[in-house]
Amino acid sequence: MKIALIGYGKMGKTIEEVAISKGHIISCRLDSSDFDPSELANSDVAIEFTQPDAAVSNILKCYEANVPIIVGTTGWYDKYEVLSKKAREENKALFTATNFSIGVNILFHLNEKLAGIMNNFSEYKVHMDETHHLQKKDHPSGTAVTLAEGIINSLNRKKKYIGLLDGQEAEISAFDLQIISKRQPDIPGYHKVTYESEIDEITISHNAKNRQGFAQGAVLAAEWIKGKTGVFGMNDLLNF
Numbered sequence: 001m002k003i004a005l006i007g008y009g010k011m012g013k014t015i016e017e018v019a020i021s022k023g024h025i026i027s028c029r030l031d032s033s034d035f036d037p038s039e040l041a042n043s044d045v046a047i048e049f050t051q052p053d054a055a056v057s058n059i060l061k062c063y064e065a066n067v068p069i070i071v072g073t074t075g076w077y078d079k080y081e082v083l084s085k086k087a088r089e090e091n092k093a094l095f096t097a098t099n100f101s102i103g104v105n106i107l108f109h110l111n112e113k114l115a116g117i118m119n120n121f122s123e124y125k126v127h128m129d130e131t132h133h134l135q136k137k138d139h140p141s142g143t144a145v146t147l148a149e150g151i152i153n154s155l156n157r158k159k160k161y162i163g164l165l166d167g168q169e170a171e172i173s174a175f176d177l178q179i180i181s182k183r184q185p186d187i188p189g190y191h192k193v194t195y196e197s198e199i200d201e202i203t204i205s206h207n208a209k210n211r212q213g214f215a216q217g218a219v220l221a222a223e224w225i226k227g228k229t230g231v232f233g234m235n236d237l238l239n240f
């Protein structure tokens with residue numbers, strides 16, 4: 001398959017390694033906003049890992065070039081509904097995931113299950129932590145937001161999440177789910193959900209040892225989307 005890489009930073013380079021090891025060809029590497037949709041003409045699929053303010057325009061360029069797009073960039077989801085609607089109406093292909101790692105997607109399922117169980121155990125207070133490298137632009141991470149949404153959907157006593165950078169203070173009500181974001185050197189991604197009572201603590205977490213898991217998932221999605229139109233995510237790919 002001929003894969004266009006939109007964004008050739010830490011993730012773009014890791015995806016290139018994984019794609020080549022699986023016999024794919026990198027048709028182009030587009031690493032700034034000034035590329036034209038015509039540069040995608042020779043590609044079967046595009047994989048986009050750039051930055052929050054770039055994703056929307058890159059998705060629209062792929063629609064214009066009629067090339068399916070796999071989007072790993074997080075922090076642009078306020079435009080998700082508009083772009084999904086456009087994909088459906090105009091027969092384009094959009095695949096997004098806040099986290100392409102299989103392990104994290106297993107954690108997403110455990111998280112929802114555990115949150116549902118906790119409806120019967122009000123003595124447990126829940127909170128979340130995430131840690132990423134210093135260059136990460138958005139907080140809380142897209143993955144943390146997905147985990148928080150999973151808890152809010154399944155646990156009746158939480159209504160919304162509040163994201164804080166480590167050390168930041170805010171008024172937190174009993175209905176709020178607190179997410180603390182830490183930024184430290186060289187951390188690809190760590191997420192933890194904690195349920196704490198007076199007598200014990202239950203935690204579920206995922207620690208990415210490197211970026212390979214994200215890259216493998218993104219390439220898998222690129223292989224899977226061939227020939228499809230519509231809007232997809234990891235649940236479609238993994239069949240959970």
Ligand SMILES: NC(=O)c1ccc[n+]([C@@H]2O[C@H](COP(=O)([O-])OP(=O)(O)OC[C@H]3O[C@@H](n4cnc5c(N)ncnc54)[C@H](O)[C@@H]3O)[C@@H](O)[C@H]2O)c1
Pocket residue numbers: 006007008009010011012030031032033034049050051052054058071072073074075097098099100101135136137214
């Ligand atoms: N969904 C996931 O599984 C997952 C995993 C890891 C990272 N991410 C997200 O992916 C994004 C990229 O992560 P990274 O670690 O590779 O970042 P990075 O900063 O190392 O690389 C981003 C690259 O995008 C390029 N870029 C910026 N604007 C562009 C544009 N308009 N068009 C094309 N290229 C452009 C930059 O020059 C840079 O090389 C971030 O939003 C990060 O949070 C998602």
